[in-house]
Amino acid sequence: MTRIVRITRESVRMMAGNRLRVFIMMLGVAVGVASLTMMICVSKGAYKEVMDIVNRQGPALLQVRPGTDRHTGLPSGSRAVVSLAEEDVNAILQHVGNIHAAAPVKDRKGIEVKHGDKFTLTRIFGIIPEWSEIRDFGPSKGEFISEEDISFAARVCLIGQTVKKNLFGDTEPIGQTIRIKDVPFTVKGELKQKGVSSAGRDRDDRIVIPITTYFKRLFKDIHLSQIVITVEDTSSMDKTVEDVRAVIRERHKIAVGEPDDFAMRTPQDLIDLAYAASRSLINLLTGIAGISLLVAGIMITNIMLASVSARRNEIGIRRAIGARKNDILSQFMMECIFISLMGGILGTILGFGGSIILSSLKVAASKVTPTALLASIVSCSLIAVVFGIFPAKKAANQSPTNALRA
Amino acid sequence: MIKIKNIKKTYTKASVSTPVLRGISLSIQRGEYVAIMGTSGTGKSTLMNILGCLDKPTNGQLELDGVDVHGLDDDALSALRNKKIGFVFQQFFLLERTTALDNVLLPLIYAEKYPVDAVKRAKKTLVSVGLEDRMEYLASELSGGEQQRVAIARALINDPDVILADEPTGNLDSKSTNEVLEIFSRLNQEGRTIVVVTHDRAVAEHAQRILELKDGQIINSVANSKLKNSSDH
Ligand SMILES: Nc1ncnc2c1ncn2[C@@H]1O[C@H](COP(=O)(O)OP(=O)(O)O)[C@@H](O)[C@H]1O
Ligand SMILES: [Mg+2]
Secondary structure: OOHHHHHHHHHHHHHHOOHHHHHHHHHHHHHHHHHHHHHHHHHHHHHHHHHHHHHHHOOEEEEEEEOOOOOOOOOOOOOOOOOOHHHHHHHHHOOOOOOOEEEEEEEEEEEEEEEOEEEEEEEEEEOHHHHHHHHHEEEEEEEEHHHHEEEEEOOOEEOOOHHHHHHHHHOOOOOOOEEEOOEEEEEEEOOOOEOOOOOEOOOOOEEEEEHHHHHHHHOOOOOOOOOEEEEHHHHHHHHHHHHHHHHHHHHOOOOOOOOEEEEEEEHHHHHHHHHHHHHHHHHHEEEEEEHHHHHHHHHHHHHHHHHHHHHHHHHHHHOOOOOHHHHHHHHHHHHHHHHHHHHHHHHHHHHHHHHHHHHHHHOOOOOHHHHHHHHHHHHHHHHHHHHHHHHHHHHHHHOOOOOOOO | OEOOOEEEEEEEEEEEEEEEEEEEOOOOEEOEEEEEEOOOOOHHHHHHHHHHHOOOOOOEEEEEEEEHHHHHHHHHHHHHHHEEEEEEEEOOOOOOOOOOOHHHHHHHOOOOOOOOOHHHHHHHHHHHOOOOOOOEEEEHHHHHHHHHHHHHHHHHHHOOOOEEEEOOOOOOOHHHHHHHHHHHHHHHOOOOEEEEEOOHHHHOOOOEEEEEEEEEEEEEEEEEEOOOHHHHO
16 A cells, blocks of 8 residues: 555545534535536536527528617517518618528418318418528428419418417328418428527417518518528628618618617627526626635635644644654645545536526526536636645644644 | 763743753663653653654754764654654544554554555554454543553554653553553563653653653663562552
8 A cells, every 4th residue: 555545545534533524615615616517507508509599590690670679689570660671672682792692571470370170370471482591491391482472472381380280280281271361371381390499489380471472462561570681701791781781771761870770680699699698697606606616715724724723633643653744734635635526526416406407497598518527626626725735734834742732 | 772962952932042951961772661750841741752853952962773863854754753763642642533443553654665464463562552352442432541552552563663651651540550551561571662751750660760850951860779669569
C-alpha cells in the first residue's frame, strides 16, 4: 500500500467518524452544484429550442405582418390594422434584390368545416404555390395547390394531419368533398406533419386553399395577414430587411419619422424572442449558482477551520508519530475533495431532477446534458481546492507541540 | 543513544523572554531506563519535546543514535520520529472514534513501507500490553489505563530505539499506574531504552537513573538505589 493510499484511507475513516459535519458541507456544495446544473440544462434547453425553431423555419425566412406586433411575440398579425396587400408582394419582387421567393398569405382561424356528420373548427390559409416551398410545408400525399387552381379559383384544398384525424379518422380523404363554411371543396392532398409551433400552436390543424378561392368563395379579406419571403443569401438578410422595409413604406406612403404600419420578423428575431423567454430564468439560476457555490466554498473554509481547531490533538499526535506536513495537508485536502465531489454528485442528481421538473412543468425547456456533469465536477473540485487549501495548510503548519497541548 | 549538549530553550511571547532550559547536557545509553524528575513548570515537557524532535532548542546540540539532528529538515524529522521514537503522553492522545487496533496501526500509515503483516504485528503488540480482548473496542470505550496501554502499544509498533513518556501515569489511578510501570520495566528488561518524565518520585523510582530538573538545569543525576525494592509490588 503506497503512502498516499494509506492517507486516503485515513481521510475516509476520519470522515466516516464525523458524518454530520461531512453531510452539512456536502449539502452546501450540493445546493450550489444543483443550481449550476439546472442553469446549464435550462440554457441548453433554450438553445435547443431556438435552434429547432430556426431549423424549422429555415434561416432564410423573412415574415412581414401588418401592424407593429414585432415585439409582442404574438403568433400572427393583429387584424385590427390592415395594411399589407398583394401589391406589396409585387413591389418587393420587383424592387428588392436577394429575394428568392415571396408569397402573400391570408388566414382566419376558428372556421367551421364539415365532412358528412363530422365537424371541426380550424384555420384556413389562402396561399399561392410558392408558399409550400417558402414554409417548407408541402403535401405528404396528393398534390399541392397549382397555378391553375389559383387562376380558376378552384375549390380544392389540402388538409393538415389534425384536420384529417378530426374529419376522416382512418378513412382516405383524397378525392373526398368537405364543406368549409358550407362551400364544398375537394381534398387534393394532405399536408406534411409539422407538430406544435414554438408558440404552442398545432401546426397540423389547418387547411390550405388557393388565395383566389379564399377571396372569391369564403372571405372578402382584401388585406393580407402576412407576406412570407425567402432570401437568396442569408448573410445579407439585414440589408434585405431594410430594402423590403423601404419598398413597403414607400408604397404605404409613410412619411419620414412616422412608424411602420407593418412588422418584419427575421430568424434572428425568433432567436431573440425564444431566448428572451428563458433569459430571465437563466440569469436567475446563474445568480443562484454563483452565490450558492461561493457560500458553499465559504462554508467549507469555515467548517474545515473549525474542524482543524477541534482536531488539534489528532493533528499533533499524527505529527508526533511521523506524519509529515504534507501528509496532514493531503489528509485534509482529500477530505475537502471527497466531500465536495460527493456534494457535486448529489447536486448534479438534484439539478438534473430539478431541470426535468422545470421542463415537465413547462417552466422552461431544459435538456439533461453531459456538459452539466462536467461543469459540476470541475466546479466542485475547484471549490474544494480553492476553499480547502487554507484550512488544510493551517492544519499542516501547526507546530506539533502546540497541537499536543491539552 | 541520546546525547544532548548545552541545550537551551527560551520562549518569547510579546517580547518577553522566558528561559526555560538553561543549558542541559546529558547522555542516555542504549537499554537505559531514565526518569527525569522535577516540579510542575520546570521544563520537563519542553526537554522531552526536544529529545523527541517535536520542538527545536534555542541553542545546543542533540544527537540521536549518532546522528546530529540539527541539520535535518521537517520531513526528515518526521521520518526519524516515526522510526526511532515512541511517544507516550499523559493525555494518551488516541483517536477516539477509532478502534484500539487502528490506533496501534496509526504509525505504520506514515512508515516508509507498510509492512504486509501490519495487522498481525499490531495484534501481537496489543497482546503484549494485555489488551487481547479489547482490540476492536473504540478508544472512547476504554478505561484510562487501557487507553494508556493502547498508546504504549502504538509507541512500540514501529520497534523504536527509545520510548519517551511524558507523565504517562498522570491521569491514571494507582492500579493502572502500576500496570503501566510494570510494562515499562518489562520493556526495559527486554532491552528497550526508556525515558520517563514525571513529577512523582514513586514513578521515577522505577527507573535505573533519576535526573532532577530545577530552574532549567539538571541539579542531580543518581543511580536508583531503591530499584530492587520497587519491583516488590
Ligand atoms: N509554547 C510555549 N510558549 C511559551 N511558554 C511555554 C511554552 N511551553 C511551555 N512554556 C512555559 O515553559 C515552562 C515549562 O513548561 P513545561 O515544559 O510544560 O513544564 P513541565 O512539563 O515541567 O510542567 C512553563 O512555565 C510554561 O509556561
Ligand atoms: Mg509537562
